[in-house]
């Protein structure tokens with residue numbers, strides 16, 4: 001099951017089937033940025049854990065040209081990959 005890493009966000013892949021969950025980069029430097037952005041503490045135990053962020057915290061419709069295409073085809077892994085490169089900062 002995927003769950004959103006943003007504090008107070010209760011979206012999971014179980015209760016929000018239509019939502020897209022973006023994989024947080026495993027690269028430590030990027031991961032720190034994501035956690036800082038979400039005002040969440042990155043603990044030692046979290047370093048190797050896989051985290052996800054739900055689409056609620058993105059403006060996907062404006063940030064992605066082919067958002068609807070992805071949404072309709074539900075090609076989640078391609079979307080994640082796309083965002084992964086897009087968020088490559």
Ligand SMILES: [Zn+2]
Pocket residue numbers: 004005006009010011053054055056057
């Ligand atoms: Zn969320």
